[in-house]
Amino acid sequence: MQPFDHVSATSAAAAVELLQQGGPSGARVIAGGTDLISLMRDRIQSPRLLVNILPAAAALRYLRFEADGALRVGALATLADIERDPHIAARLPILTQAVRDAATPQLRAMATAAGNLMQRPRCWYYRGEFPCWLKGGDECFARDGENKYHAIFGASPCVAVHPSDLAPVLVALDAELTIAGPGGSARTLPVERFFAPPTDDERIEYRLQPGEVVSEIRVPAQPAGARGAYVKVMDRQAWAFALVSVAAQLSERDGVVERARLALGGVANVPWRVAAVEDLLTGQRLTPALAAQAAERALENAHPLTHNGYKVPMARAAIRRALLAAAGQEE
Amino acid sequence: MPVRIITTHLEFEGRVSEQRVVMEGDEPPVWGEDAELRIVGKPTPRVDGRERVTGGATYTYDIQLPGQLTAAALRSPHAHARVTRVDASRAEAMPGVRAVLHRFNAGDLIDPNRDRSVFAEELPYAGAIVALVLADTREQAADACAAVMVEYETLPFVVDPEAALQPEAPRVLSDRPHNKLNDEYPQTYQRGDVDAGIREAEVTVEARFETPAAMHNSMETHGATAQWDGRTLTIYSSTQDIFGVRRAVAKALGLHQNQVRAIKQYMGGGFGSKFGPHESGLLAAYAAHRLGRPVQYMLSREDENVAAGHRSATIQHFRLGAQRDGTLTAIEQRTVGNLGALAGWFPATAMATKELYQCANVRTIDEGARTNLGPFAAFRAPGVVEGIAAMETAVDQLAAALGMDPLELRLKNYAERHQDMQRPYARKLLREAYEIGAERIGWATRDAEARRYPKGRDGTLRRGVGMASQLWGGDGGPPAQAQAKLLPDGTAVIITGTQDIGTGTRTVLAQIAAEELGLPLEAVRVELGDTEFGLYSPPSGGSMTLASMGPAVRMAAAEARKDALEIVGHLVEAPADALDIRDGGIVNRETGREMGTLGSYLEQLDGHEVTAKGMRGPNAENVTVRTFGAQFAEVEVDLGTGQVRVRRIVAVHDCGRIVNPLTFSSQIEGGIIQGLGFALMEQRVVDQRFGTVMNANLEQFHIPTIRDVPEIDIVLLDRPNTYANTLGALGAGEPPIIPTPGAIANAVAHAIGRPVSGLPLTPDRILDLLK
Ligand SMILES: Cc1cc2nc3c(=O)[nH]c(=O)nc-3n(C[C@H](O)[C@H](O)[C@H](O)COP(=O)(O)OP(=O)(O)OC[C@H]3O[C@@H](n4cnc5c(N)ncnc54)[C@H](O)[C@@H]3O)c2cc1C
Ligand code: SF4
Numbered sequence A: 001m002q003p004f005d006h007v008s009a010t011s012a013a014a015a016v017e018l019l020q021q022g023g024p025s026g027a028r029v030i031a032g033g034t035d036l037i038s039l040m041r042d043r044i045q046s047p048r049l050l051v052n053i054l055p056a057a058a059a060l061r062y063l064r065f066e067a068d069g070a071l072r073v074g075a076l077a078t079l080a081d082i083e084r085d086p087h088i089a090a091r092l093p094i095l096t097q098a099v100r101d102a103a104t105p106q107l108r109a110m111a112t113a114a115g116n117l118m119q120r121p122r123c124w125y126y127r128g129e130f131p132c133w134l135k136g137g138d139e140c141f142a143r144d145g146e147n148k149y150h151a152i153f154g155a156s157p158c159v160a161v162h163p164s165d166l167a168p169v170l171v172a173l174d175a176e177l178t179i180a181g182p183g184g185s186a187r188t189l190p191v192e193r194f195f196a197p198p199t200d201d202e203r204i205e206y207r208l209q210p211g212e213v214v215s216e217i218r219v220p221a222q223p224a225g226a227r228g229a230y231v232k233v234m235d236r237q238a239w240a241f242a243l244v245s246v247a248a249q250l251s252e253r254d255g256v257v258e259r260a261r262l263a264l265g266g267v268a269n270v271p272w273r274v275a276a277v278e279d280l281l282t283g284q285r286l287t288p289a290l291a292a293q294a295a296e297r298a299l300e301n302a303h304p305l306t307h308n309g310y311k312v313p314m315a316r317a318a319i320r321r322a323l324l325a326a327a328g329q330e331e
Numbered sequence B: 001m002p003v004r005i006i007t008t009h010l011e012f013e014g015r016v017s018e019q020r021v022v023m024e025g026d027e028p029p030v031w032g033e034d035a036e037l038r039i040v041g042k043p044t045p046r047v048d049g050r051e052r053v054t055g056g057a058t059y060t061y062d063i064q065l066p067g068q069l070t071a072a073a074l075r076s077p078h079a080h081a082r083v084t085r086v087d088a089s090r091a092e093a094m095p096g097v098r099a100v101l102h103r104f105n106a107g108d109l110i111d112p113n114r115d116r117s118v119f120a121e122e123l124p125y126a127g128a129i130v131a132l133v134l135a136d137t138r139e140q141a142a143d144a145c146a147a148v149m150v151e152y153e154t155l156p157f158v159v160d161p162e163a164a165l166q167p168e169a170p171r172v173l174s175d176r177p178h179n180k181l182n183d184e185y186p187q188t189y190q191r192g193d194v195d196a197g198i199r200e201a202e203v204t205v206e207a208r209f210e211t212p213a214a215m216h217n218s219m220e221t222h223g224a225t226a227q228w229d230g231r232t233l234t235i236y237s238s239t240q241d242i243f244g245v246r247r248a249v250a251k252a253l254g255l256h257q258n259q260v261r262a263i264k265q266y267m268g269g270g271f272g273s274k275f276g277p278h279e280s281g282l283l284a285a286y287a288a289h290r291l292g293r294p295v296q297y298m299l300s301r302e303d304e305n306v307a308a309g310h311r312s313a314t315i316q317h318f319r320l321g322a323q324r325d326g327t328l329t330a331i332e333q334r335t336v337g338n339l340g341a342l343a344g345w346f347p348a349t350a351m352a353t354k355e356l357y358q359c360a361n362v363r364t365i366d367e368g369a370r371t372n373l374g375p376f377a378a379f380r381a382p383g384v385v386e387g388i389a390a391m392e393t394a395v396d397q398l399a400a401a402l403g404m405d406p407l408e409l410r411l412k413n414y415a416e417r418h419q420d421m422q423r424p425y426a427r428k429l430l431r432e433a434y435e436i437g438a439e440r441i442g443w444a445t446r447d448a449e450a451r452r453y454p455k456g457r458d459g460t461l462r463r464g465v466g467m468a469s470q471l472w473g474g475d476g477g478p479p480a481q482a483q484a485k486l487l488p489d490g491t492a493v494i495i496t497g498t499q500d501i502g503t504g505t506r507t508v509l510a511q512i513a514a515e516e517l518g519l520p521l522e523a524v525r526v527e528l529g530d531t532e533f534g535l536y537s538p539p540s541g542g543s544m545t546l547a548s549m550g551p552a553v554r555m556a557a558a559e560a561r562k563d564a565l566e567i568v569g570h571l572v573e574a575p576a577d578a579l580d581i582r583d584g585g586i587v588n589r590e591t592g593r594e595m596g597t598l599g600s601y602l603e604q605l606d607g608h609e610v611t612a613k614g615m616r617g618p619n620a621e622n623v624t625v626r627t628f629g630a631q632f633a634e635v636e637v638d639l640g641t642g643q644v645r646v647r648r649i650v651a652v653h654d655c656g657r658i659v660n661p662l663t664f665s666s667q668i669e670g671g672i673i674q675g676l677g678f679a680l681m682e683q684r685v686v687d688q689r690f691g692t693v694m695n696a697n698l699e700q701f702h703i704p705t706i707r708d709v710p711e712i713d714i715v716l717l718d719r720p721n722t723y724a725n726t727l728g729a730l731g732a733g734e735p736p737i738i739p740t741p742g743a744i745a746n747a748v749a750h751a752i753g754r755p756v757s758g759l760p761l762t763p764d765r766i767l768d769l770l771k
Helices: A012-021 A036-041 A054-060 A079-084 A086-091 A093-100 A105-110 A113-117 A166-172 A275-281 A288-298 A311-326 B049-054 B138-145 B194-200 B242-253 B278-291 B301-307 B351-355 B384-402 B406-412 B430-441 B443-451 B505-517 B545-572 B598-605 B661-680 B740-752 B763-770
Strands: A005-008 A027-030 A049-052 A063-065 A071-074 A176-180 A186-190 A213-219 A226-233 A244-253 A256-265 B003-012 B015-024 B069-075 B081-087 B097-102 B129-135 B149-154 B187-191 B203-211 B223-228 B233-237 B260-263 B295-298 B313-322 B328-338 B362-369 B461-472 B481-486 B492-496 B524-527 B579-582 B585-588 B594-597 B610-615 B627-638 B644-654 B711-716
Touching: A012 A027, A012 A049, A012 A054, A012 A176, A012 A213, A027 A036, A063 A086, A079 A093, A079 A105, A079 A113, A086 A093, A093 A166, A093 A226, A093 A244, A113 A166, A113 A213, A166 A226, A166 A244, A166 A256, A226 A256, A226 A311, A244 A311, A256 A275, A256 A288, A256 A311, A275 A288, A288 A311, A311 B763, B015 B610, B069 B138, B069 B278, B069 B301, B081 B129, B097 B138, B097 B278, B129 B138, B129 B278, B194 B313, B194 B328, B203 B384, B223 B278, B233 B242, B233 B278, B242 B260, B242 B278, B278 B295, B313 B384, B328 B384, B351 B362, B351 B384, B351 B461, B384 B406, B384 B461, B384 B661, B384 B740, B406 B430, B406 B461, B430 B443, B430 B461, B430 B627, B430 B644, B430 B711, B443 B461, B443 B740, B461 B740, B481 B505, B481 B545, B492 B505, B492 B545, B505 B524, B505 B545, B545 B579, B545 B598, B545 B610, B585 B598, B594 B598, B627 B740, B644 B661, B644 B740, B661 B711, B661 B740, B740 B763
Parallel strands: A005 A049, A027 A049, B069 B295, B233 B260, B328 B362, B492 B524, B644 B711
Antiparallel strands: A063 A071, A071 A213, A176 A186, A176 A213, A226 A244, A244 A256, B003 B015, B069 B129, B081 B149, B097 B129, B187 B362, B203 B313, B223 B233, B223 B295, B313 B328, B461 B627, B481 B492, B481 B610, B579 B585, B585 B594, B627 B644
């Protein structure tokens, strides 16, 4: 690990200020550190300054429902906080489902919600000693290599998948981020737009300006009667990233879908929202046949790599299941 | 005591060797079916359980000596290369760095087990060691590794075993004429005429089955802490064989064996990969000897997974022929083993093929391929796990082709005798194991149960039940020595040179000694894991430890007891054989009169300690001693996602007398869980273009979590095998992993209604099979 300086911030604003002192690329926020530390240890990232925001817990670690039903998640709320919150379990169980099978109890105790959205890909070329495109190199080694865990959607030069369980659920819930910036500025941004496939100029899966700090995740009030389900497919029963995951959020009136959100994890660089399926579902009764049709439609444009063709039928099954579960048609 | 030398035979993982045994005195008679035992056979918590769960146990990592240096290695990123230059000047100047060892300053360190320089010029796999940095802290050492400049000349390589055997393939080691294991390969075993057997068959089955390279993933990685005091090199080694460590380290450093002391107190797992000092132990010893400071070198998890061994991958082709009634007419197995670059032997993939089923025409062909990958190492029943998985799935395919019940087909071809050696088995309870297992899993209704599915949200869940058989040795053998001492307070110390690799050896040896001495368990202490005692004991492997060491301990205890009673007899003026020791007290055999504690007599002897020796006697001749067993698995397969969930495993194994049902059960459970990992998820992934292992860590190399563990139903047969040794006990270390993958694979095939093509049965493989 490269030597670095370590300073503490007791608020988002203080963190923004300290980040600026570290210069544009040399400074990084550290929250739970569950991803950043291993990236540093493996010399994939070597910031010279770490701004520790855990001391800002008093201000940034909370879970609060507003009067209108919106949920505010402080950036430093941990996955374990979300998992254990009885109000979330009662009112937004899809969020509980998202964190329940993420990582391990030890990691969930440290991992923050904001950090979870900014974790980097688990692609083994990226994590290993390969100078791959995402790390600034010329070549994506996964595209024609060992790509069993890689993307089936997207057009980025990088075919890694987004590993987060929280991200697709937040996209399905139309969540927004509050981002603190220099000079006391703040902006809000839908989670969906926060994510963007890496490009030649910005080889990263999310867009944050230098010096910015995420301070809050806001889940707007969901329409009355809205229900959701998160289905995560793993290759063992715990402690595994999703091979494929599906977040489905539906609101129905008189048995007819009024509004649908469908976002997939484990299939693209970013949480993969499938608008075509949302349109297909809207105005229809959710039957097993419709769920199957939706699943077919969702995978229509998939273009699997050499070793991940299995993700197509797997995603179809997971979508059917998530939609039926969201519609309360679970057996 | 008259000394005799006896020649006997020993079978270790399918290979039989001759062994000379020195016997002083006689072993006590065998504990038969009717032996009345107080401590042996009772569920006994581990005597060192408290240390293990409170952190009091010192594992190799925990050894921290004053002034100790820590090491980290720089390893080759290339699948095949020559190291042409090493410039360590920048690394040497870094804070805390004390030395950097490499080819050009430490090329004289030879690994005696491989007969090759540890810092070799030719690096035949990605992960081969190039340099070792010694620093004050682990972090400093790791950082300095990155500052060592190395120039490589890269060489052509091959990682696919079938490609490696092609004549035009690049040479894995440039000084060898071919990539075969050695000139004796391919190796063929033959009895009868397989081609004729296939011709006369009414039904034939051909099956290809592949098994992955799977990592041992011991919790404690390989490594050692070593210290040189100018006369003796002491090495705390993570090993299954302290005497092997002593031998190899002495040879590597040019010392006499008695100048090396190897110690292993507590072990975080070995599973067959830790029979010698490993290159890490040699390096720790070499560096300590050279620098005059204690050195600890424990492998990182990544290094462990590329450089410390694995279960070698196989590609197996089976041909089976049978008559309509199920009688086997031919069995043929061709195995290509991917052995890595530095292999020395071929795992026993054919052991069960030769023996398990009655068949006159059998041929097995072993093709050992060297490839530019890390070395494999013995792994809990090496070869047999893979061989049985492939054969038992082929047998199920034959049953399907015959329209016969798989269990019935197995019984139809039940082998009563050892067909290869043409002699009887001492005992074979496989039929009972089949019957009991079938009963408990509900074999008779397995098809009806399966039809009650599909189940699940969108009707994609299927259920299946399958089984596989197990065969293995495990009767142990000489040489194995022990000493028993009765101390003035009437307690005992048992001294052996074995090691407890986590299986409970310390506990079962204490039970055996307490039983024989007539002492309560708490009055017996077992010392082991230190060559300084000078009592040679074999490596802990091959399911041999209990069956080898137990009888030696028993004999030592019996001798000590005799001597003690002789002494007490003198003191009370009674014949020794009128007296007995019961629960630590002296008793008159005839009258039952209690005469005070044993300690109250020994105390009168001015500190004299009663000392006696015991040794493992020869093995029975002209008969083959085996453990047999079977496992039955119930699984659910999700046809939508390809996920397999094992619901239940029934395990029935005949391992003779069960000395301790608790440690026995933990062996069975551990074996099953490890076998389940092999069946469902464990798999080394290699990028063929670069020859690099992609998942050399615990994040991407998946092993079972506690949630993956099914209900495990263990049947204790607990019947002494009186041919085995004076305990009647056989090893249980390897038997339980042997049938698990085959049973699960057959259950999955039953669930999805088609044969499986290999392991692991990951969701992608299942979805592929369903295509
Ligand atoms: C073995 C393992 C298994 C895992 N399994 C799963 C899984 O199954 N599902 C899943 O979803 N995740 C999984 N994770 C990922 C884990 O959830 C994330 O590492 C964690 O959520 C990151 O949060 P953190 O607080 O530790 O972030 P850190 O490691 O501290 O930071 C991560 C990144 O976010 C940035 N950052 C953090 N907070 C802020 C902020 N407020 N503003 C701006 N930037 C910020 C940091 O600068 C850094 O770049 C796993 C991780 C491991 C190590
Ligand atoms: S998928 Fe992305 S992270 Fe992986 S090798 Fe390709 S560019 Fe690098």
